Amino acid sequence: MSREDIVVVAVDGSPASDNAVRWAANTATKRGIPxxxxxxxxxxxxxxxxxxxxxxxxxxxxxxETIEKIDxxxxxxxxxxxDLMIGHAVAEGSPIDMLLEMSKEATIIVMxxxxxxxxxxxxxxxxxxxxxxxxxxPVVVVREDNAINEDNKYGPVVVGVDGSExxxxxxxxxxxxxxxxxxxxxxxxxxxxxxVQSPGAGFVITDDYWDEIQKxxxxxxxxxxxxxxxxxxxxxxxxxxxxxxxxxALAEAAVGAQLLVTGSHGRGGFKGMLLGSTSRALLQIxxxxxxxxxxxx
Numbered sequence: 338m339s340r341e342d343i344v345v346v347a348v349d350g351s352p353a354s355d356n357a358v359r360w361a362a363n364t365a366t367k368r369g370i371p372x373x374x375x376x377x378x379x380x381x382x383x384x385x386x387x388x389x390x391x392x393x394x395x396x397x398x399x400x401x402e403t404i405e406k407i408d409x410x411x412x413x414x415x416x417x418x419x420d421l422m423i424g425h426a427v428a429e430g431s432p433i434d435m436l437l438e439m440s441k442e443a444t445i446i447v448m449x450x451x452x453x454x455x456x457x458x459x460x461x462x463x464x465x466x467x468x469x470x471x472x473x474x475p476v477v478v479v480r481e482d483n484a485i486n487e488d489n490k491y492g493p494v495v496v497g498v499d500g501s502e503x504x505x506x507x508x509x510x511x512x513x514x515x516x517x518x519x520x521x522x523x524x525x526x527x528x529x530x531x532x533v534q535s536p537g538a539g540f541v542i543t544d545d546y547w548d549e550i551q552k553x554x555x556x557x558x559x560x561x562x563x564x565x566x567x568x569x570x571x572x573x574x575x576x577x578x579x580x581x582x583x584x585x586a587l588a589e590a591a592v593g594a595q596l597l598v599t600g601s602h603g604r605g606g607f608k609g610m611l612l613g614s615t616s617r618a619l620l621q622i623x624x625x626x627x628x629x630x631x632x633x634x
Contacts (some may be wrong), residue, residue, distance in 0.1 A: 475628050498524050
C-alpha cells in the first residue's frame with residue numbers, strides 16, 4: 338500500500354484534540370501538504386437493550402454531532418493556516434481501528450494525549466496509547482498543555498539517539514522534520530546507563546576519566562549523525578551528551594522545542610515490547626509534542 342503525503346489528525350472535540358489540530362495544521366503548512374481531519378462515532382451500549390437494533394435517528398444524531406466536531410476542527414485549522422487544503426474522514430466504529438488503518442497510508446498521525454472520555458490525571462488515554470503502540474507511521478501526541486506559542490513556534494527539533502535500529506530511523510525522521518520546518522536539530526545522547534568498567538577494585542573514577550568517556554561519546558555521536566548531516570546540509574545541528582537518565586535529559590532539551598522525536602524503544606527494549614520505559618515516560622512529562630517512531634516490521 339503506497340503512502341500519501343498527508344498529515345492526519347484525530348478529532349474528538351476535547352481541548353487536547355483542539356491543540357493537536359493546531360499543531361497538525363502548522364505542520365502540514367510547513368511541509369506544504371494537506372491535512373485530513375479524522376473522527377469516528379459508536380453507538381453507546383447503554384442507549385439500547387442487548388439484541389435491539391437502535392433507531393436510525395440515533396445514528397443520524399451521532400453523525401451530525403461528529404460532523405459538527407469536524408467543522409469546529411476545520412475552523413481551528415484555518416485560523417492557523419488560512420490557505421491549507423483540508424479534507425476529512427468520518428467512520429462508524431472504533432477510533433483505534435480507524436486511525437491504525439489510516440496509518441498505513443499517512444505520513445504522520447497527530448492526536449491529543451487523551452480525549453473527552455479520559456479520566457482526570459490520566460495523561461495518555463487508551464486510544465492514543467494503542468495508536469502509538471501499533472501505528473505503521475510516526476505518531477505525534479499533543480497534550481492539552483502543549484500549545485503552540487511564540488516561545489516554541491520556531492524552536493528546534495530534538496531527537497534522542499542511543500544507537501539502536503529504531504533510534505536510527507527516528508534520527509532520519511527528525512532530520513526530515515527539522516529540514517521541513519527550517520529548524521535547528523538537537524541530538525541528545527545519554528550514557529548514565531552505560532556500564533563503565535573500573536580498572537580494579539577500589540579504583541576511584543576521576544573527572545578526567547569521565548571527560549575522556551564524554552569525548553569518546555562525542556566522536557561516536559558525530560560519526561553516527563554524519564550520513565544524516567550530509568543528506569541535510571541546510572539543517573543546523575547541535576549535539577548534547579548528558580550523563581543522566583534519558584527521559585530527564587530529553588525533557589530538559591525539549592523545553593522551547595517544536596517537537597521531540599524518539600524511538601518506541603531503544604537498546605534496552607525487548608523484542609515485541611511496544612513502548613519502552615523512556616518513550617512512555619516522555620509521553621507523560623515532555624514539555625512539547627512528541628513523535629514516537631516505531632521500527633520497521
